[in-house]
Amino acid sequence: MWDHEVDVLCVGGVIGALASAVVAADAEVEVLVAISSADDSGWPTDRVEDEDTVAYFAALTDGLATSPQAMADVPVRPVRPLTAAERRRAAPFYGARLKNWTEQCLLSPYGLLHTRVTDWRTTTMRTLDNRPVQVKTVGRIALPAAGGPAPLATWLEEQARVRDIDIESDARLQRLVFEEGVVVGAVLETAAGPYAVRSRHGITLAPRVAHDVAEYARGDDEAEVALISEIGSRFARVELLAAAPPAAPPAATCSSSNRRLPKAMRESRRNRAEPRRSREMNGNPPFGQ
Template structure:
């Protein structure tokens, strides 16, 4: 585990395991973040069962509501199963006195958050990840990107094919946990997420997450539900994309400008 050399704060909970990151949910968004974390030598725990807003315990439901209450939503948004492409190029990061601060546009972050919530490729972070690289999109907006690998989109049901590709990548990295692992609740300490209660039919475990939790809300689409999607460009990179200071991310196809 990457953080073995770092001291872990004392806790009131009796943890069964300690990992860097917990990724939970049936959607491919949480799986993509797990792959990203594994590629950065982080220890990952995966709970791959569906997370339902209605079935969550009150504290966890209240936390998710607080993440979305300023988005103007009445419940969860309609699902968007289209796979999205983004064109971007690397940008140098300046740290000297001439470095400029990117303008903050609340409406842009709101729209981005809603799009992530609507997508099965979306993911919600308990804390902003620091393993993403800044890039400049065609829109001139700065995005944050973590590339997962080269990919050529399927000519038919692009979203379904990419979800299958992500499962294959997880298998190659051997990061799958126990089959049917379910997130029962998030565990909070001092006003922040410290870990989660995870269960299978055989056991329940309390798992501490030192670098945060990533959630994919809602069911994974059935194979027949993925839309036919043509017109995507050729070879690309699969990437987890976010915005500066955002706790929402989404898997997109990344092309060079």
């Protein structure tokens, strides 16, 4: 039944598909990228007629708009590593945020969808508003010497060449293949006819939008490219990372193990030991009484 088998199949637009493919290749798994050369935009499922595939995508998008915007500046997200205390605690799950995040990814030219989430190892970090996000580093891009937007498409194509990633440049999604309700592969529409690919660790779908691929003068400044996702979401977005300020140190608390007290409480005890005239000053007791 299968014409080819890989670990990860990436289908659709250059930026999302190649970013996911680079991450997979760096994890030393076999990856195939399928990119259509036709001048069509949108998500790979937009032109699919297979009912099961259409129903699958509709269930994940929950009636949200799925028309990606034209190319815009790459999102920049300040993040910081977790503190030791945060690493000891399980990251909270905010289910109410997932729909909003899904909509952001669906409308972004940098969005993508993973059919599986359990096979992707990520790092949990915190944003400026202290929200946990999942981060998967793609690499570091040299920014243009003359300024302007980061040339992600050009950089990603170069990264794919360096890693010798297999790319089908004239293929589009015909349908997804399911086994017991789980996506196990896809049938691609190629010039030579249908091409069935089994994917052992899932499929990445990414929207196709117009983009420029051209050489550029590299400057000295660099930025880190990463896949960002909310915890528990199948959707991700290609973003640039920036350093957020470190977390504020926790407030001092009473420790039952060593009986250490915060400064305010120690001073309160000293106040209680002072002469009575101190307690009667201004007709008010000192703090702590």
